[in-house]
Amino acid sequence: MVVQGKNIIGFSLSAASEEFVNSYDPREARTLEKFYMATKEEIEETLQKAAKAFEVYKQFPGSKKADFLEAIADEILVLDDELVQMAVKESGLPEARIIGERGRTVGQLMLFAQLLREGSWVDAIIETAQLAREPLPKPDIRKMLVPVGPVVVFAASNFPLAFSTAGGDTASALAAGNPVIIKAHMSHLGTNELVARAIAKAAQNTGMPDGVFSSLNGRGSSLGQQLVMHPVVKSVGFTGSFTGGMALYKAAAQREDPIPVFAEMGSVNPVILLPGKLKASAAETAKQYAGSITLGVGQFCTNPGLLLAIEGEELKSFLETLASEIQEVTPATMLNEGIWKSYQSGKVKVLEQIGVTLLGAGAEQEGNHLGSAAVAQVSGEDFLDNPNLHEEVFGPFSLVVKCTDKEQLLKVIRTIKGQLTSTIMAEPGELEDYQDIVRAASDVAGRLLFNGVPTGVEVCHAMQHGGPFPSSTDSRFTSVGTDAIKRFVRPLALQGFPEEMLPDEVKNSNPLGIWRKVNGELTRDAING
Amino acid sequence: MVVQGKNIIGFSLSAASEEFVNSYDPREARTLEKFYMATKEEIEETLQKAAKAFEVYKQFPGSKKADFLEAIADEILVLDDELVQMAVKESGLPEARIIGERGRTVGQLMLFAQLLREGSWVDAIIETAQLAREPLPKPDIRKMLVPVGPVVVFAASNFPLAFSTAGGDTASALAAGNPVIIKAHMSHLGTNELVARAIAKAAQNTGMPDGVFSSLNGRGSSLGQQLVMHPVVKSVGFTGSFTGGMALYKAAAQREDPIPVFAEMGSVNPVILLPGKLKASAAETAKQYAGSITLGVGQFCTNPGLLLAIEGEELKSFLETLASEIQEVTPATMLNEGIWKSYQSGKVKVLEQIGVTLLGAGAEQEGNHLGSAAVAQVSGEDFLDNPNLHEEVFGPFSLVVKCTDKEQLLKVIRTIKGQLTSTIMAEPGELEDYQDIVRAASDVAGRLLFNGVPTGVEVCHAMQHGGPFPSSTDSRFTSVGTDAIKRFVRPLALQGFPEEMLPDEVKNSNPLGIWRKVNGELTRDAING
Known part of the structure; x- marks a missing residue:
């Protein structure tokens, strides 16, 4: 695949601007390909596409979103040595490390696909009606997690695959049911383009809506700020410096409708x-x-x-x-x-x-x-x-x-x-x-x-990668492991809905066979009603 | 119990200032008792007591915290008609409504006590080690929810019992293991004092540390801001107006270490x-x-x-x-x-x-x-x-x-x-x-x-009382129902700890018999290790 230096706007490649930066090989200290910066119009188009895609994507069942995540993993592997060499060249990291990181990235996507197929992650909680209760009848209430809307992901430099374009933030936001817009990291623009195009291809092949994923080139101080301040954007994932993370966090808190920014800003451990x-x-x-x-x-x-x-x-x-x-x-x-x-x-x-x-x-x-x-x-x-x-x-x-x-x-x-x-x-x-x-x-x-070393961060259900400030902006969330999905969802309670109108996750019949808390007890059983 | 108009600082009553406001009877349009405003020194003393209390309180097992919450419920009922009449007088609400609200308040405390006794709310997730895994061994990681530290609660006017001194915010923050500091609502200061003293009494009788609960009188614009900006405070619960909630939210975001503010600011429904x-x-x-x-x-x-x-x-x-x-x-x-x-x-x-x-x-x-x-x-x-x-x-x-x-x-x-x-x-x-x-x-x-009316908000596991901005500051959380506890906890992962050093919640033997996710499967079984 020849790197084109373009922005990936849904299923289209776009380069409306003449402004560009070059990617860079830090070992050789030389510039590489040109990458065109996203224009205001391209940013707007991307976000409108994401908003439209959300209306479709959020309704997909878990199994269909899992197909998409697995297809991303496949497409990344199809890139094979081309991707590995590009990442090595742009990051200066050794080949063995990049191959290991690719394994982590693919494994992460598969883990979220598995989470979706199993389905219990939506934390379904059901309280059935008690119409005879005195002094007032108890209504039927059923709660589950639903996606929040388009998520902007700021890729990190130190893991050009696992914390970047198709990394943990993207995997968890897509798994949750949200479109993702990537702010490409300037220090591995070619790697980003290869992976972004792989994701776009996977999206097309699995019947995802145009706009479920985009990747834009630009500077954090201009593109990043524009993305975070845009009304279409509902949440932000960031991995990087304290200065960068706090700039986004403070901007988001100043919006007319503030949105959460989960910034993982490192620490001295x-x-x-x-x-x-x-x-x-x-x-x-x-x-x-x-x-x-x-x-x-x-x-x-x-x-x-x-x-x-x-x-x-x-x-x-x-x-x-x-x-x-x-x-x-x-x-x-x-x-x-x-x-x-x-x-x-x-x-x-x-x-x-x-x-x-x-x-x-x-x-x-x-x-x-x-x-x-x-x-x-x-x-x-x-x-x-x-x-x-x-x-x-x-x-x-x-x-x-x-x-x-x-x-x-x-x-x-x-x-x-x-x-x-x-x-x-x-x-x-x-x-x-x-x-x-x-x-x-x-x-x-x-x-x-x-008695261990903190440098390995296992991708699993029990991982917590997010601590008290300033290591991250909200210690109640993690950016690594399956719980990372919780950053990008909110609970929605449905009250008094008849069985046929309920989502599968909270139907009496429990057609997905998921774990649910029913009247205070965890169970996978259907409700007799 | 004679209302003294003082601040309740842990187990002590205090009135160092000569500045006061009067409580008020809105039906008769007349002023009632004097209530002394908290001084800077009293605020500092309260927060230092809370910080110290946290060190002890957070280590208590769920059953001991449950004793405390149940004792609060008992002490509220002991106040009997005195409390009911005080709340009626200060709020103008009818007696039957206040009696119903007291039932809700007591029921809420009992529900959180029950949650603590059952114990599974800590969301224990365990991944056991796989020492033979290639290329790297998998470490043993165990995650559970832990309290964040002292919580400031801003009482609401419209529910002088259920969303006030011993309301849902207080119950959930205490259940989580955090000391609570109440900013008393100016429109029911006498009701607040009666309930605050009942809580202090319950704390003493159940062996809680001095400072686990305090209640201060003052204006939101001075006392409220001071509390939210203080480094000891780790989280805030608020129910009230958009203007009031946003003032706290923006202040907290400007702290050197920003803290979350869950503000429920109402809506047009x-x-x-x-x-x-x-x-x-x-x-x-x-x-x-x-x-x-x-x-x-x-x-x-x-x-x-x-x-x-x-x-x-x-x-x-x-x-x-x-x-x-x-x-x-x-x-x-x-x-x-x-x-x-x-x-x-x-x-x-x-x-x-x-x-x-x-x-x-x-x-x-x-x-x-x-x-x-x-x-x-x-x-x-x-x-x-x-x-x-x-x-x-x-x-x-x-x-x-x-x-x-x-x-x-x-x-x-x-x-x-x-x-x-x-x-x-x-x-x-x-x-x-x-x-x-x-x-x-x-x-x-x-x-x-x-096909219902939104005005009843059932206190249960499935309730969601918190929606997209501006109805609340973070739609990922609720202020009513057992999930309200999640606002005031954070996950802590323990890696590589031997059985005897682990908290009971994540020990192999599962001495509390709680539900846990072990290697991806929900179970109440012990782990054979």
């Missing part, structure tokens, strides 16, 4: 190293963390950017191993020039702060946009006094905070902001003495790990 | 009268609606303020009966002077709009703050052109919009804003021809009724 663990396995833990900090050039929302520990002999031995492991890490190309520059300046800024010293740094090497790993250290006292040290440095960097004692460690944890994850590294036996610490660590995070 | 229904039972339907419009002097969030129909003989006969029924309605005292004044001016404003004519008005009578019923009519065309006619007139008023045909009716429905409810009055046989209308009516509402 503190890891708490308890003394017993360091005593039992300092070297092993250090090796494990050196790997987690530098995985994918540290370009994960769940990268452990903060290691918190109590001073002592065991910590010393841990830090020695960590420093020597970090020195072994060869630098690699970062996702784009902007991220690379931010990493360089962010690292320097931390190292310039009072009390911060470098523990160890990765080898330097010739090449473009190479991110070299680094680990620094600071005392608990200096950390507590300095908010600059609480900010995320996106990349293979971690700061070790050496606390004088348990009380200072607790104070440090209570001072840090909301996080996607926090991790306790401990021997089970020592937890009895650190209950306050465990509790404080769970208060700040959406996911709390015990 | 359109009722769509289809021709077949009017033909079959015009008079009966008119009588039913005359009753619904004027119930409780029209002071319900779900009052049907808009009747939409297609012109014709049947409509004429419906309107004649409606007009004559309305003329029979004797006026009654409204909740407070502000609401009465707004009703008078709102009604006049609508009647002054182009094309609006009065259809019928209730009898006039001598008395204080009496709201007299009125029904007006306007053409579909004039309605479409005039946004002033789309606004809620809080009170016993309804506007009939006479559409030329089905297309205009559809256009009218698509023009109106988000609603708590919408209602279809129809003969089952005619719905086939009006599918677009039904769909449009469900798009704008949180609850869609068939």
Whole structure:
């Protein structure tokens, strides 16, 4: 498939503007194809198509939407090596990583298709009438989740497949029954076009309405703002920087009809190293963390950017191993020039702060946009006094905070902001003495790990990828796992409707055989009525 | 119990300020007791107590929180006629209505207690580890809902018991595991104090921490804003006017760490009268609606303020009966002077709009703050052109919009804003021809009724009281029914924790016997591990 650099507006390709940007190869530091920016008219056409498509799409049964999601997965696989090489070229990520990420993307789509086929995700709740109740009869009320309307998805740079065009936000919004408009990420425009066209093809082949999916090129500050402020748009999914996420969140709150923005804005993912663990396995833990900090050039929302520990002999031995492991890490190309520059300046800024010293740094090497790993250290006292040290440095960097004692460690944890994850590294036996610490660590995070690394984010029913602010804008939702669908639906209660007018999900006969809460009891049985 | 006019700060009564307001009897138009405004110091003390109480309260098992909610219900009943008479005096509502509302309030508390004792509401989701999975092992992840922290509740005037001090917001926030701070409603300060002291007593008797509940007196524009902006506060529940709700919503979005505000701001609750229904039972339907419009002097969030129909003989006969029924309605005292004044001016404003004519008005009578019923009519065309006619007139008023045909009716429905409810009055046989209308009516509402009146809001699992903006700030949540608890919790995932460290809700052994989704399947079984 030849990349055309156009916007994908429903089933049509469009390039009305002469304004363009080039895609870019960060390893070679050279520009690639031209991509035409969406015009005002193209944006309007896209949104009108989405609104019209919604009227049709929202009425489709789960099985038909599942067909669509599965067809997207198939079409992505059909792109084969062309897609892999494009993503490698545009992101600088290694081929094995992109192939793994493609598997995750396809798996994610299949998981949502499975959720739709099973059907119970609509959370059907039925209360049958009690006409004889005194003093007033109880009406028949049946509630289920319904789609909210067109969703704008802002693709992320660090997962050009799994958190981008056909990533978790798109899969969950489409599964919910909403059309999706993608704001293509500037750092993988070709990858975006290939995947967007695969989605459009899947939509056509499975009888979806024109406009159920579109992808537009443009800048966040212009295209992004226009999309979020448009009355047709009912919800927003975003993965990226704090600045970008908050700009959208604040704009959406200023609309005449405010809409929810679920922005996942990353975090420093503190890891708490308890003394017993360091005593039992300092070297092993250090090796494990050196790997987690530098995985994918540290370009994960769940990268452990903060290691918190109590001073002592065991910590010393841990830090020695960590420093020597970090020195072994060869630098690699970062996702784009902007991220690379931010990493360089962010690292320097931390190292310039009072009390911060470098523990160890990765080898330097010739090449473009190479991110070299680094680990620094600071005392608990200096950390507590300095908010600059609480900010995320996106990349293979971690700061070790050496606390004088348990009380200072607790104070440090209570001072840090909301996080996607926090991790306790401990021997089970020592937890009895650190209950306050465990509790404080769970208060700040959406996911709390015990003796693991936070960098893997499993796509499953139990995943929570969204924590207290500022890691995300609403800790009540997740952007990874099947519960991600809940961001894009609302409950609708139907009162007093006769059986034949009810949607299948809440009919007495339960034709879909789904789990429902009937008069307070979960059951898959039909209602005798 | 003698009303003392103080703030209830945890287990203490406090009145540090000399500034006070008087409670008021709207029927007699006379001032009653003095109530002292909370000072800055008292507000700070309240919030610090709440933060401290949270650390203890959130760890309590469901059964202990259930004891507390049941004790609140008991203490409310112990207040007996004293509470009833106080609420009657301060609200102007009839005794029978207040007694009914007390039943609803107590029932609501008991329903949440039952939810806690059953325990499955935490939505436990468990994925067990697959250590042999390739290419990477699958970790053990267990997710459940946990409380977010102190919740501020803004009491509503129109339900001095059921949507106030111990109402649905308080019951659901406490059930979730969060301390509650009440901003007492100025129009029933004595009722508030009686109930707040009953809650404090119940808290003491059931071993709750000091600060689990407080109630403060003050103005929304000062006390309310201070509470919402305070870092200790993690969520807000509000029932009231659009202006009041939006002021809080916008303030909360401007915080350094934005917090969710669930504001239920009322709506006009359109009722769509289809021709077949009017033909079959015009008079009966008119009588039913005359009753619904004027119930409780029209002071319900779900009052049907808009009747939409297609012109014709049947409509004429419906309107004649409606007009004559309305003329029979004797006026009654409204909740407070502000609401009465707004009703008078709102009604006049609508009647002054182009094309609006009065259809019928209730009898006039001598008395204080009496709201007299009125029904007006306007053409579909004039309605479409005039946004002033789309606004809620809080009170016993309804506007009939006479559409030329089905297309205009559809256009009218698509023009109106988000609603708590919408209602279809129809003969089952005619719905086939009006599918677009039904769909449009469900798009704008949180609850869609068939052949009923929206004014009853059943407290049950299936209720949805929260619709698209501006009826509420987030259509994904409800403020009535057991799902109201979801506003005040967030999911927390625990990864890799050994059995003994897990909360009971997600232990392999399932000691609480609750429903859980284990590896994708709902079950109450223990996990063999």
